Amino acid sequence: MKIKSKLMKVLICIFGVLILIAAATLGMNKISESKRAEVLKNKVIPLKTVKAESGFEDLKPLESVLKDKKIVSVGETTHGTKEFFQMKHRMLEFLVIKMGYRLFAMEAGFGDAQVVNDYILYGKGNVNDAVKALKYWTWKTEEVSSMIEWMRNYNKDDNNKTKIKFYGFDVQSTKIEKEKVLEYLKVVDGNSINKYESVFNKFNDDNVSSLGKDKLASVKNNIKELLSDFDKNKEQYISKSSDSEYKMAYQDLNNIYKCLQVKSQAGMEYTNTRDKYMAENVKWILDYEKQFGNDKIMLWAHNGHVTKEMPNYTSMGSHLKKMFNDDMYVIGMEFYKGNFRAYPISNSKSAHIKEFTIKNSSSFTFAHNLHNLNIPLYFMDFNSAAQDKGIKQWLSDLKLIHAIGAEYSKYNPIGSYAPQVPLNSYDGMIFIDNISQSKAIN
Known part of the structure; x- marks a missing residue:
């Protein structure tokens, strides 16, 4: 399934003016590039590898940074980068083994992720089917497959009494949710199945946008009526199942409505x-x-979704910040050069995923500043770095940060940046100097 990067396309429209502002701001720094790099070198945590199962000695300082957090969100600047995915796998391993995390959720369909959860918890199916259930080409990779298999192996170990659970928080698909709701109704209210099937048959994941305004409004009203039925029959349904099963089925149905709305x-x-x-x-x-x-939960999504602040856009992260405040820690990711996979931005419906190369990031970008530390892989906690007044001012200025997502135009490379204030947008940053493309699986 091709992801339409609507966020990217809309944000590009506002980049022109903001890029000029960012470039001007960058030129106003009161400390020189070289001096800032020297100060930052003493503030960052060098990491030895992006690969999981490599030990935690270099990650140990993160224990104090993340010790009181309920949510650790980890972003990415492209949806097609091997090292970003590997580093997220390593972060998950660290959070599970060292920090007691057992919940993981990614930018994937709520229902689709239940297939993965059934695999890692109960061994249903196989890892390839689990990855394919996530639908998006971005996640059909060797790196994501390796992470899921690690989760399955962790759960199989009898020494690990509390198991990892896998969730999706996105709302762009309905197929699995429909199946799960109907499975639940077979247990609690078989007489209503025909009614639900009649509504569900009116739409699928591919035809919602072509239903037309009136028909779509009618379908959404139908789903609201079904949700009302769930409310009315709550006690009956719970008596024939359980409170947790009822809540899950209700959420599946609610996400069907959310998908139609979006x-x-x-x-x-x-x-x-x-x-x-x-x-x-x-x-x-x-x-x-x-x-x-x-x-406690780890979240996996694009930088644009996890960010706490983005110009002209209310992100998932900004909503979560209001809900959880200091209980959440947001980690962005950035790179300086390398290869990645993406769809070429094009009007052609037959465009295919391609490998792109960025030889270096422009001198007026945040990536260039981070590259000047001459450390190939590191983590920066912004709160710690901002103890230096000069660094705090620098992190408080508008910067250009990569925001490539699933689509890229080699003819408009400046359009792949988002202007952000690092200190307002993220709590920390993982910088990987040289990246390579993720490895697709069939």
Whole structure:
């Protein structure tokens, strides 16, 4: 499935003016580039590798940084980078083994991720089917497959009493949610299945945007009626199942409605609604998991979704910041050069995923500043770095940070940057100087 990077396309429209502002701001720094690099070298945490199962000695300083956090969100500047995915796998391993995390959620469909969860918890199916269930080409990679297999192996180990659970918080698909709701109804209310099937048959993941305004409005009203039925029959349904099973089925149905709502919109309305719903889903996951004693979660998404602040855009991260405040820690990712996979930005419907190369990041970008430390891989905690007044001012200025996502235009490389204030947008940053493309699986 090709991801339409609507966030990217809309943000590019505002980049022109903001780029000029950012470039001007960068020129106003009161300390020189070389002096700033020397100060920062003493503030960052060099990392030895992006690969999981490599030990935690270099990550140990993160224990104090993340010790009181309930949410650790980890972003990425492209959806097609091997090292970003590997580093996220390593972060998950660290959070599970050293920090007691057992919940993981990524930018994937709520229902689709249940297939992965069934695999890592119960061994249903196989790892290839689990990865393919996530639908998006971005996640059909060797790196994501390796992470999921690590989760399965962790859960299989009888020494690990509390198991890892896998969730999706996105709202762009309905197929699995439909199946799960119907499975639940077979147990609690078989007489209503025909009614639900009649509504579900009116749409699928591919035809929502072509239903037409009136028909789509009618379908959304139908789903609202089904949600009302769930409310009315709550006690009956719980008596024939359980409170947790009822809540999960209700959430599946609710996400069907959210998907219809998002896909009926366009532009910034689409983007803002999607991120609002994704944040709501993260909160729901944490609320739902309280009954099992799980209160900490790692999130995987694009920088643009995890960020706490983005010009002209209300991100998932900004919603979560209001909900969880200091209980959340947001880590952005950035790179200086290398290869990645993406769809070429084109009007052609037959465009295919390609490998792109960025030989170096422009001198007026945040990536260039980070590259000047001459450390190939490191983590920077902004709160610690900002103890230096000069660095705090520098992090408080507008910067250009890569925001490539799933699409890229080699003819408009400046359009692949988003202007952001690092200190307001992220709590920390993982910098990888040289990246390579993710490895697709069939």
